[in-house]
Amino acid sequence: MQMPEPDEGTVIRKSQIVADLGRIVPGEGVIHDEDELRAYESDGLTAYRQPPLIVVLPETVEQVSRVLAYCNENGIKVVPRGAGTSLSGGALPLADGIILGLGKFNRILEIDFENRCAVVQPGVTNLGITKAVEHEGFYYAPDPSSQIACSIGGNVAENSGGVHCLKYGLTTNNLLGLEMVLIDGTILRIGGKHLDSEGYDLLGLMTGSEGLLGVVTEVTVRILQKPATARALLLGFPTSEQGGDCVAAVIGAGIIPGGMEMMDRPAIHASDDFVQAGYPRDVEALLIVELDGPAAEVDYLIEQVVAIAREHGATYERVSQDEEERNRFWAGRKAAFPAVGRISPDYYCMDGTIPRKQLPLVLKRMREMSEQYGLGVANVFHAGDGNLHPLIMYDANQPGELERAEEFGADILKLCVEVGGVLTGEHGVGVEKRDLMGEMFNEIDLKQQQRVKCAFDPNALLNPGKVFPQLHRCAELGRMHIHRGQMPFPDLPRF
Amino acid sequence: MSQTFKPTSAEQTAELLTWAAGEEAPLEVIGTGSKRGLGRPIQTANGLDLSDLKGITLYEPAELVMTAGAGTPLSEIRAALAENRQELAFEPGDLGPLFGGPAGEGTIGGLVACNLAGPRRIKAGAARDHLLGFTAVSGRGEVFKSGGRVVKNVTGYDLSKLVTGSFGTLAALTEVTLKVLPAAEKARTLLLFGLDDRAAVAAMSRALGSAHEISGAAHLPPDIAKGSGVSYIAGAGGAVTALRLEGHGPSVEARLEALRGELKDLGQSEELHSKNTAALWREIADVTYLVEPADRVVWKVSVAPTHGPEVVAAITARVEARYLLDWGGGLILLSMPAGEGGWADELRGAVAKVGGHATLLRAPEALRRQISVFHPQPEPLAALTARVKDSFDPRRILNPGRMYSGV
Numbered sequence: 001m002q003m004p005e006p007d008e009g010t011v012i013r014k015s016q017i018v019a020d021l022g023r024i025v026p027g028e029g030v031i032h033d034e035d036e037l038r039a040y041e042s043d044g045l046t047a048y049r050q051p052p053l054i055v056v057l058p059e060t061v062e063q064v065s066r067v068l069a070y071c072n073e074n075g076i077k078v079v080p081r082g083a084g085t086s087l088s089g090g091a092l093p094l095a096d097g098i099i100l101g102l103g104k105f106n107r108i109l110e111i112d113f114e115n116r117c118a119v120v121q122p123g124v125t126n127l128g129i130t131k132a133v134e135h136e137g138f139y140y141a142p143d144p145s146s147q148i149a150c151s152i153g154g155n156v157a158e159n160s161g162g163v164h165c166l167k168y169g170l171t172t173n174n175l176l177g178l179e180m181v182l183i184d185g186t187i188l189r190i191g192g193k194h195l196d197s198e199g200y201d202l203l204g205l206m207t208g209s210e211g212l213l214g215v216v217t218e219v220t221v222r223i224l225q226k227p228a229t230a231r232a233l234l235l236g237f238p239t240s241e242q243g244g245d246c247v248a249a250v251i252g253a254g255i256i257p258g259g260m261e262m263m264d265r266p267a268i269h270a271s272d273d274f275v276q277a278g279y280p281r282d283v284e285a286l287l288i289v290e291l292d293g294p295a296a297e298v299d300y301l302i303e304q305v306v307a308i309a310r311e312h313g314a315t316y317e318r319v320s321q322d323e324e325e326r327n328r329f330w331a332g333r334k335a336a337f338p339a340v341g342r343i344s345p346d347y348y349c350m351d352g353t354i355p356r357k358q359l360p361l362v363l364k365r366m367r368e369m370s371e372q373y374g375l376g377v378a379n380v381f382h383a384g385d386g387n388l389h390p391l392i393m394y395d396a397n398q399p400g401e402l403e404r405a406e407e408f409g410a411d412i413l414k415l416c417v418e419v420g421g422v423l424t425g426e427h428g429v430g431v432e433k434r435d436l437m438g439e440m441f442n443e444i445d446l447k448q449q450q451r452v453k454c455a456f457d458p459n460a461l462l463n464p465g466k467v468f469p470q471l472h473r474c475a476e477l478g479r480m481h482i483h484r485g486q487m488p489f490p491d492l493p494r495f
Numbered sequence: 496m497s498q499t500f501k502p503t504s505a506e507q508t509a510e511l512l513t514w515a516a517g518e519e520a521p522l523e524v525i526g527t528g529s530k531r532g533l534g535r536p537i538q539t540a541n542g543l544d545l546s547d548l549k550g551i552t553l554y555e556p557a558e559l560v561m562t563a564g565a566g567t568p569l570s571e572i573r574a575a576l577a578e579n580r581q582e583l584a585f586e587p588g589d590l591g592p593l594f595g596g597p598a599g600e601g602t603i604g605g606l607v608a609c610n611l612a613g614p615r616r617i618k619a620g621a622a623r624d625h626l627l628g629f630t631a632v633s634g635r636g637e638v639f640k641s642g643g644r645v646v647k648n649v650t651g652y653d654l655s656k657l658v659t660g661s662f663g664t665l666a667a668l669t670e671v672t673l674k675v676l677p678a679a680e681k682a683r684t685l686l687l688f689g690l691d692d693r694a695a696v697a698a699m700s701r702a703l704g705s706a707h708e709i710s711g712a713a714h715l716p717p718d719i720a721k722g723s724g725v726s727y728i729a730g731a732g733g734a735v736t737a738l739r740l741e742g743h744g745p746s747v748e749a750r751l752e753a754l755r756g757e758l759k760d761l762g763q764s765e766e767l768h769s770k771n772t773a774a775l776w777r778e779i780a781d782v783t784y785l786v787e788p789a790d791r792v793v794w795k796v797s798v799a800p801t802h803g804p805e806v807v808a809a810i811t812a813r814v815e816a817r818y819l820l821d822w823g824g825g826l827i828l829l830s831m832p833a834g835e836g837g838w839a840d841e842l843r844g845a846v847a848k849v850g851g852h853a854t855l856l857r858a859p860e861a862l863r864r865q866i867s868v869f870h871p872q873p874e875p876l877a878a879l880t881a882r883v884k885d886s887f888d889p890r891r892i893l894n895p896g897r898m899y900s901g902v
Binding site for chain 2: 112113114115116117137138158159161165166169170172173182186187188190192193194195196197198199200201202203204205207208209213225226227228248249251252254255256293294295296297299300301353354355356357382385386387420421422423424425426427428429433437440441444445446448449451452453454455456467478480482
């Protein structure tokens with residue numbers, strides 16, 4: 001993985017830049033000591049490390065604006081960072097760039113229960129929003145598994161999902177407004193507490209833009225009342241095909257569960273060994289189906305789902321009888337990553353999405369690849385929305401294994417695209433999947449995306465080296481080859 | 496010479512737009528033109544009619560996904576979904592009659608381009624939340640795609656959001672892929688009577704803040720309720736506040752009972768069964784109440800729900816207006832006599848105090864030329880909007896000026 005060549009001219013000016021930034025963000029807001037910088041050298045994708053030139057931790061939107069304007073004027077690259085939990089290297093620093101950390105933006109500004117929204121600063125954690133509103137029975141729906149740590153600003157940047165997004169949507173479906181700062185220091189407000197920001201949907205564009213378009217300084221999210229009850233079902237199947245068919249049948253019957261997760265045999269065993277979730281160990285596929293809503297609905301749907309599961313050959317079924325049992329069902333799934341971490345020195349988590357019906361084929365091909373690469377793989381899967389998380393097991397201390405794991409991962413993602421899916425469902429492209437973008441998009445598609453980037457950041461200073469495999473200058477992207485002359489298609493129907 | 500081109504493929508569309516870019520010859524982009532009355536009027540020598548890019552190319556009910564040519568008639572899409580007891584969950588209204596045309600027209604591409612959404616917006620989102628991917632031709636004459644056919648996808652920028660609601664000013668859509676959802680097994684509407692605007696919004700806030708998953712919350716003042724085709728509402732003799740519950744049978748029954756109990760301090764309530772529920776919410780989605788008199792201007796205002804009543808009060812203090820509140824009070828649909836600049840300054844002044852936007856939904860062409868149809872943007876946002884336009888359509892050949900002058 002190649003990052004853009006560091007600009008020596010910038011690196012040489014470090015002390016001057018530190019002094020200039022110190023005037024904008026006084027006190028301890030500018031970190032430049034090499035030991036302290038090391039704390040920022042990677043994010044949740046720890047395979048890649050690079051200490052930044054400088055870290056800036058502003059406290060006000062005016063400071064953010066002045067820092068960005070300064071960097072823009074001086075050609076200094078900026079990597080925005082929330083909690084640093086990205087699994088795709090979205091916050092990987094640059095040797096010649098500053099990290100703009102939003103950690104000090106950690107206040108909840110307003111809770112408006114009547115309008116069912118909360119206005120928060122970007123450094124507030126995902127779970128922090130729910131904690132702030134749960135005394136009135138509300139919660140913030142998207143729930144990425146890192147929700148204790150990850151920040152809402154990072155969620156906006158990555159369009160984070162979670163196990164409940166089949167029913168309740170991703171971050172993008174749960175936002176109402178943003179305050180953001182462009183690289184030239186312009187402060188913009190998009191949306192508010194009302195629905196549908198008018199004009200171009202910049203709110204939608206910003207969500208999932210991975211810190212390449214602007215820096216979010218305030219977020220207005222929708223909050224929902226918690227469902228009255230939730231119960232979970234464990235369903236075991238002798239083959240993953242049957243499990244996959246059951247998922248399709250549930251949805252085909254008009255049932256949209258609050259969550260529908262699938263695990264394969266290696267993941268079941270690893271999780272069960274780790275947290276004693278009580279999972280059946282003699283099945284090839286385990287489904288966890290959660291139904292939420294009024295008790296009458298939940299009871300009714302559980303019966304329906306059980307009937308569908310039996311039709312599809314389920315050999316194990318168990319319905320949670322109380323909250324404690326429901327939490328235990330989930331405990332195994334939620335501990336799946338660390339559980340795999342226990343049985344393998346290292347693991348590499350992938351994030352492709354596929355059309356649900358392709359699951360059996362993809363699992364089969366993955367097993368073949370696993371043998372071919374000589375590396376184990378365990379699968380957890382947001383079955384309802386087709387989002388796969390294969391965990392490739394490897395040992396970084398064995399020469400060549402990391403590279404093999406990465407190749408294996410790339411092959412899995414290529415397979416996802418081949419069967420009609422996408423490279424990343426919720427973790428983002430970052431640096432990790434950057435060089436695979438060509439599998440999904442052609443040159444024209446990618447250039448159009450980069451032209452949008454140019455509308456926000458013409459000097460490509462915000463998070464360069466992420467998302468796009470090739471950097472083009474905006475002047476080059478804007479060029480148009482004009483072929484004047486004959487009107488095309490003389491026989492085209494005209495009216 | 497004025498001509499309208501009707502390409503039959505994305506490639507033909509690209510070749511045409513390459514030519515138009517070279518000639519700097521702007522085009523009016525349309526599906527069937529059913530919503531031509533929405534937006535600023537534009538004058539271009541030529542037109543681009545996308546209605547031959549039609550046909551459902553992929554529909555997998557169990558995968559909840561459909562792909563269709565942008566020019567596919569909405570009626571065809573609705574029929575295919577209905578056969579499988581599915582629907583476009585964002586409940587787009589049929590605005591044909593509001594614009595003086597027939598009902599049942601329009602294309603899926605036009606729907607996406609206008610980002611319409613009906614009463615279920617509060618629960619299910621708008622068109623923007625259901626477009627999974629698309630293929631389009633930019634103003635550079637290049638065919639490009641974005642997104643995919645799966646719901647969970649963060650691969651690259653979400654250009655689906657950007658083209659939705661861009662009124663054909665960024666790219667000519669050629670194919671769209673949408674998320675589709677099962678239609679509710681059962682629907683009921685709880686009716687409350689005689690509430691004024693504030694009391695109605697307070698009641699709707701209570702309902703929407705409950706766990707009962709309200710999928711429609713609207714308030715019809717007395718003169719609007721009187722015009723309903725649903726006899727329970729027309730005969731109520733006063734204002735009617737409606738709360739819709741949808742879902743599986745036992746669930747709807749249970750939630751209805753609970754909601755009725757929680758709101759019993761608001762007086763007698765009634766319920767509408769499936770058929771009347773469908774009729775009522777169709778009227779609200781289609782803004783049927785404001786179709787006549789046809790010479791009045793119609794505005795659509797989006798604010799935080801609790802601010803709905805004060806915006807209404809500010810405007811009704813100045814001019815005789817007929818209005819209804821949807822989205823729990825957050826959407827105000829109102830009609831007023833034309834004249835006085837369509838009351839834009841008064842309305843936008845009131846909206847500015849609380850945050851939100853006001854769109855001139857229906858007005859004579861002259862008025863739409865004279866005042867901003869879409870809410871005016873502050874300078875930095877307007878500048879960014881223009882740059883985004885240029886990133887797709889540098890020669891401004893696609894529907895120039897349809898949203899904002901010069902863009």
